[in-house]
Amino acid sequence: MTPAPYYPADPRNRTRPWDENRYRADGERLLREGRLGCFVVAGGQGSRLGFEGPKGCYPAGPVTGKSLFAIFAEQILAASKHYRRPIPWYIMTSPLNHAPTVEFFERHAYFGLNQDDVSFFAQGVMPSIDRATGRVLLASKHEVATNPDGHGGSLKALFVSGALDDMRARGVEHISYFQVDNPLVKCVDPVFLGLHATAPDSSGEMSSKMLPKRDPAERVGVFAKLDGKLGMVEYSDLPEKLASKRESDGRLTFNAGNPAIHLLGWRFVERLNSDPAFSLPFHRADKKVPCIDPETGANIDPAEPNAVKLERFVFDALPLAERSIILETDRTTEFAPIKNASGEDSSESSRRIQTERNAAWLELHGVQIPRTPQGEPDCVIEISPLTACSPEDLTDLPDRIQRGAKVAL
Numbered sequence: 001m002t003p004a005p006y007y008p009a010d011p012r013n014r015t016r017p018w019d020e021n022r023y024r025a026d027g028e029r030l031l032r033e034g035r036l037g038c039f040v041v042a043g044g045q046g047s048r049l050g051f052e053g054p055k056g057c058y059p060a061g062p063v064t065g066k067s068l069f070a071i072f073a074e075q076i077l078a079a080s081k082h083y084r085r086p087i088p089w090y091i092m093t094s095p096l097n098h099a100p101t102v103e104f105f106e107r108h109a110y111f112g113l114n115q116d117d118v119s120f121f122a123q124g125v126m127p128s129i130d131r132a133t134g135r136v137l138l139a140s141k142h143e144v145a146t147n148p149d150g151h152g153g154s155l156k157a158l159f160v161s162g163a164l165d166d167m168r169a170r171g172v173e174h175i176s177y178f179q180v181d182n183p184l185v186k187c188v189d190p191v192f193l194g195l196h197a198t199a200p201d202s203s204g205e206m207s208s209k210m211l212p213k214r215d216p217a218e219r220v221g222v223f224a225k226l227d228g229k230l231g232m233v234e235y236s237d238l239p240e241k242l243a244s245k246r247e248s249d250g251r252l253t254f255n256a257g258n259p260a261i262h263l264l265g266w267r268f269v270e271r272l273n274s275d276p277a278f279s280l281p282f283h284r285a286d287k288k289v290p291c292i293d294p295e296t297g298a299n300i301d302p303a304e305p306n307a308v309k310l311e312r313f314v315f316d317a318l319p320l321a322e323r324s325i326i327l328e329t330d331r332t333t334e335f336a337p338i339k340n341a342s343g344e345d346s347s348e349s350s351r352r353i354q355t356e357r358n359a360a361w362l363e364l365h366g367v368q369i370p371r372t373p374q375g376e377p378d379c380v381i382e383i384s385p386l387t388a389c390s391p392e393d394l395t396d397l398p399d400r401i402q403r404g405a406k407v408a409l
């Protein structure tokens, strides 16, 4: 196992300089030609967050309380206008949250997107298995209890649902894959697209972004080369000795954390599915699954995990790509996930990171931001993607933000 090479976030980095302008130009050309489709995986159960309803409906905007879906929609709308090409958006749901997801979009008039450019499809499910007996659980007398088959199920679902055919008809060649819980993700990133599609060390099949790990114990999988092939090593599989190993400059040797942001080549997904036996491996997780007692028919709402859930993970497709590149990104710039009800990776931490990113954008324009003695912005700032998708888009700014103010731009 060796560390995975990556393009550093700063293209002037001396160990591996690269031509950001060239790749941005390549990505922008592809966008103007309509070669990109956006794809959000939104079929998860969001059990840690404990929110009623699909996670994409969660109010994530720190000032407006705008939903995650609205934030992505505004990004896609802004990019479609900028590149003067519609960017189709594919939304993977699960049979459990499909109807309320579609209903949410209808209620919000598709957030200004053309309805024909938004499609929904449900992913597959797997039977939930009794942890104690290994038998399949029943949801009701005539119905097997199931769970969505993981974000890796998306690679099959894209094919089975007809989404890949729709992409072909539209001339889409690359798919921007992101998760539903990160309001800062760049749904449309021309530089990443350019690297993925045209860098000499990329086969344009599956590319990834990486975040440097905070510390050796951070519970995040890392990209690594295994027998020469790029793959992911889950944190639970990385021996402590390797997790804490450092380079001479102090960097963790295996520092390439996985924020689950990818670009997929249309051809790659098509190639995988051309084999009818295509299947990613299953991972097991112990979960609480409501079911019935098969003897008495009584409902069981377990307080402790009673079931084994089988899931596929999308990163297991990485070694199937011929040549795969990784681009480094930064937490404040692109990662503010909402996973938990409180603490780390919660809506509270996400709001803080969003404000931090927005404050940094405003400071680039000379706007004065009030800060606490610890250096955190002492205000809340939200920037709609329709106002700006990057700091360069910002105009007509105030000179300063008042201490304690809540500002939506």
Ligand code: UTP
Binding pocket: 041, 042, 043, 044, 045, 046, 047, 048, 049, 055, 092, 123, 148, 149, 150, 151, 153, 178, 179, 180, 181, 311, 339
């Ligand atoms: P998570 O691993 O955070 O799982 O999903 P989750 O089900 O949403 O949340 P918990 O673990 O129950 O709290 C990461 C991303 O993958 C999607 C989720 O919607 C989220 O965008 N996902 C996960 C699916 O689309 N389908 C799945 O079967 C699992």
